[in-house]
Amino acid sequence: MKITEKFEINSKGPTRQFSIMHKEVPIRLTNDLDEAIKMLLWYVPNISSEQARVNDLLLNPFYDTYIFTEIMEQMNIRDEDILITEEIKANLVKFFRGEVRVDEQKLIMTLADNDETKTMALLRHVRNAIAHGNFNVIDDLVIGFDVKKIGDKTDYKGIFKINPSGLLKALRKINEDFTxxxxxxxxxxxxxxxxxxxxxxxxxxxxxxxxxxxxxxxxxxxxxxxxxxxxxxxxxxxxxxxxxxxxxxxxxxxxxxxxxxxxxxxxxxxxxxxxxxxxxxxxxxxxxxxxxxxxxxxxxxxxxxxx
Structure with missing residues (x-):
């Protein structure tokens, strides 16, 4: 697998309406998503958590594409499902609000700066969305938004629609194999x-x-x-x-x-x-x-x- 610029949006396919607000509080989570959330919040390397360790490998740009590609393969996400961009525009956000396809995964994200690796950006966006409650579960997918709000303006920094089991596999690989x-x-x-x-x-x-x-x-x-x-x-x-x-x-x-x-x-x-x-x-x-x-x-x- 290579990360190129093949990202595509296809509106054809089964869809489900959803709200970012949880109907049940607390939200019911699968075992895999529950474990993934705990790992993201506390144990992912290089984050601001007392439980997190430093892993220079994940920060190293020389290995970034290799590691990120390995993680995407663990999550079963295709090249066509990944977009790394400087700005997430409103016409793209609309495909992930209110009603979404439930037979595919998607990952759209920005990098904080030229030094941030794709792997750390992925972990940051997913962690932020979950930590701020800006996510929900639809069938076998978790969908989330990492946003920055300034007044009435909402700036989207990351959007993901991913399978929790694949996310958990990727997190385990990060902690166990990427040293x-x-x-x-x-x-x-x-x-x-x-x-x-x-x-x-x-x-x-x-x-x-x-x-x-x-x-x-x-x-x-x-x-x-x-x-x-x-x-x-x-x-x-x-x-x-x-x-x-x-x-x-x-x-x-x-x-x-x-x-x-x-x-x-x-x-x-x-x-x-x-x-x-x-x-x-x-x-x-x-x-x-x-x-x-x-x-x-x-x-x-x-x-x-x-x-």
Missing amino acids: NEKLIATAFRRCSYKVEVYEEKYQRSHRFDLYARKGNKRFAIEVKTFDFREIMSRDFVRDMIGKIQGIDSDLRPVLIINSSFLSDENREDLIRENVLILDIKNIKKMQKGRDMLEEIVTRQEENNKNE
Whole structure:
């Protein structure tokens, strides 16, 4: 699935009239929607809740499209059902007020600024709508509006019509799968690597983040993709080289990093120390089963033979 500009509105299909006001108070919720609401209000990463944890991965623009696409697939929402826009105009809002189709999902949203990821925008809009009671349930769908009211004017920031079960699946995936090490481990496993935490003397070691093995090839993996916003310093390179000292000679160090944060000089120093470097493009391909690490190793071995 790709997020493009294929969004469409088709008025043909079964519809139901509804009001944003709840007829029964408190509103009756399915088990999935009840759990999803609790997760949204208290446990979603990077929100203003004492129960929420920080997850830099969800804030990182380099992984935004990949993560958002994975979430949409969990929710079974198509490219044609998604619109990300600078402004939600009145002629679009009318399709979601009073009477709506009940055989489709839709997601329309704005971003707070250029730095907000699509994933965090989705969570923010749904959370705001539910927290302010601006939602209702129609058959198997929950429909909601994230609005900003200034006097008599209502400015729509987000509109969603989604299946609560799909939303719950997405929230669980966010909390369980979208962490730095889990994302990397999944990518390697999809390329038939055995992946474990890095150990020394049969104990967990923090020298590297992960250990990976495929056949007779072994790798020590350092994940630095998500923690930095500027060019890596020389201190980082010296620290990375220091970690390499003393490890098994047949254990190849791997650095996973946003390549834009690595200067040419630092890259060359690391390569001279036999460090393999993977960036976001490589990890995305490995998520699809293409072994980029093996391709890089093979290419280096061929170059060494030709020298």
